[in-house]
Amino acid sequence: MNKKIVFIVDDSIPKPKESVNDAIYENPITTNELVRLSKNNIWKGELNLQKTVDNLTLNDYTTEGLIEVYGFIHPEICLIAIESGILPDVIIYDWEYGNSLPNQNSGDLLLEILETTTAFIFVYSGVFNMIPPTLNKSKFNPFSDRFQLLAKGNHSHLIFSSEEFIYQYVVSLINKSNNIKIQGIEIDFKSNGYLNEPSDILYLEQIFGRAFIVDQLKKNSIINDEAIEQMLSTSESLILFNEEKKMLVTPENKSLIGKGSYLALNYMQVIKKFSVQILEETLEKGLLIL
Amino acid sequence: MPALTPEEKKNLGKFINPFERSKTKTIEKNLFDGEKHNDEFTDFIHDGIENNEPPQFVKITVDELTEKKILSGSSYAEKCFLWIIDDVSIKIIWEKTSNVRRYPKQYVCHTNITACGKAYIGGEMYFCEDGNIYVNFMSDRYGWPETDEHKRCAIEYIKKVGYKNVINIEDLIKNDL
Numbered sequence: 373m374n375k376k377i378v379f380i381v382d383d384s385i386p387k388p389k390e391s392v393n394d395a396i397y398e399n400p401i402t403t404n405e406l407v408r409l410s411k412n413n414i415w416k417g418e419l420n421l422q423k424t425v426d427n428l429t430l431n432d433y434t435t436e437g438l439i440e441v442y443g444f445i446h447p448e449i450c451l452i453a454i455e456s457g458i459l460p461d462v463i464i465y466d467w468e469y470g471n472s473l474p475n476q477n478s479g480d481l482l483l484e485i486l487e488t489t490t491a492f493i494f495v496y497s498g499v500f501n502m503i504p505p506t507l508n509k510s511k512f513n514p515f516s517d518r519f520q521l522l523a524k525g526n527h528s529h530l531i532f533s534s535e536e537f538i539y540q541y542v543v544s545l546i547n548k549s550n551n552i553k554i555q556g557i558e559i560d561f562k563s564n565g566y567l568n569e570p571s572d573i574l575y576l577e578q579i580f581g582r583a584f585i586v587d588q589l590k591k592n593s594i595i596n597d598e599a600i601e602q603m604l605s606t607s608e609s610l611i612l613f614n615e616e617k618k619m620l621v622t623p624e625n626k627s628l629i630g631k632g633s634y635l636a637l638n639y640m641q642v643i644k645k646f647s648v649q650i651l652e653e654t655l656e657k658g659l660l661i662l
Numbered sequence: 663m664p665a666l667t668p669e670e671k672k673n674l675g676k677f678i679n680p681f682e683r684s685k686t687k688t689i690e691k692n693l694f695d696g697e698k699h700n701d702e703f704t705d706f707i708h709d710g711i712e713n714n715e716p717p718q719f720v721k722i723t724v725d726e727l728t729e730k731k732i733l734s735g736s737s738y739a740e741k742c743f744l745w746i747i748d749d750v751s752i753k754i755i756w757e758k759t760s761n762v763r764r765y766p767k768q769y770v771c772h773t774n775i776t777a778c779g780k781a782y783i784g785g786e787m788y789f790c791e792d793g794n795i796y797v798n799f800m801s802d803r804y805g806w807p808e809t810d811e812h813k814r815c816a817i818e819y820i821k822k823v824g825y826k827n828v829i830n831i832e833d834l835i836k837n838d839l
Binding site for chain 2: 495504505507508510513516517519520521528529530571575577578579580581583584617619623624625627628655657659660661
């Protein structure tokens with residue numbers, strides 16, 4: 373397995389009295405240094421960041437050297453590290469840097485990082501609502517599949533909290549089977565024939581709604597073939613599939629198939645035969661051509 | 663260009679909330695953060711009353727129509743415009759307009775035009791280099807009206823506000839059966 377490198381770029385990484393003059397802040401802060409900073413201090417006002425650092429530094433993969441985490445207190449230090457050849461797979465990027473970096477410059481530096489790496493970037497901030505007007509600008513469009521905006525400590529935007537989502541994303545780069553958390557529930561995610569990775573559960577959420585998914589997860593605490601089949605079997609809805617035209621339609625749009633023959637597939641069969649994304653797309657559009 | 667007349671409103675069918683025609687989806691269950699607001703997109707939402715070309719205008723090529731199977735009912739977000747008809751007129755937005763509050767698809771949906779409000783009907787449209795505008799009614803929120811007459815009236819209204827050569831993709835699919 374290839375090692376994955378994670379950057380955490382955030383000026384809220386604390387500077388305790390005993391470390392305030394350390395040169396560590398002018399360079400990439402290593403995993404061991406991050407562990408020490410978290411172990412010896414409570415990060416007042418930044419407990420969510422501390423939780424994210426703990427999640428990423430105190431797990432078996434990091435112990436085994438499969439995840440390496442670096443901290444940076446400013447994006448410019450991060451860019452110097454990238455230039456020196458440390459290439460991250462994932463970057464957790466805070467937006468605000470006090471007076472040292474106006475909002476506009478934060479967007480420009482993010483753009484520079486997007487242009488100089490292939491990393492996936494979580495824009496992870498306490499000022500969530502300030503950021504979309506910048507990230508929605510067309511200059512970010514070419515990179516739209518490489519970043520995700522998350523609010524620190526947010527538990528309602530996605531079925532995952534922001535911290536849960538970052539953790540499952542990083543560990544899924546190493547292994548598809550992991551212990552993760554969803555809505556605070558410990559979930560044993562096993563490789564299965566329905567969902568490629570934990571974040572695919574967001575498609576199930578789109579189809580069934582959050583309350584139903586959370587209720588199912590509380591009952592099972594596991595995501596494997598059996599648990600997903602149990603979840604899907606509660607729906608009696610069907611999708612019609614015309615093999616010849618490679619057409620999937622919802623029953624209301626049966627007339628689009630005409631006199632051609634079709635198979636009536638339940639949701640489980642659609643996901644197994646195609647994918648959860650295909651099912652979600654068919655339900656959204658009413659018609660999908662494969 | 664004209665706003666909807668009372669007669670046209672009547673002919674378009676019911677003025678509905680998002681998902682009101684859906685048998686499986688509801689606002690409470692299926693509308694998520696990032697899908698209920700439009701204030702960030704007002705510069706990009708085009709009122710068809712004003713003129714023909716929406717912001718971020720892009721044409722689909724004839725080759726893309728074939729490659730992406732648009733006339734068979736497929737979608738191609740890069741060249742797709744979402745449309746709805748609300749209580750006043752047709753509103754249009756380029757589907758790939760960035761919406762970073764939404765996930766997993768980080769671009770706008772039909773309720774980002776209406777701010778989760780009501781509309782008569784909606785779907786997708788493609789402005790093609792062949793001079794035609796190809797329109798469908800594919801939207802889980804406002805699409806798939808109950809009758810073909812409602813679809814015909816929507817197409818008629820789109821023509822009335824000034825769009826030329828508007829073609830209902832569904833007619834092409836059915837003619838191909």
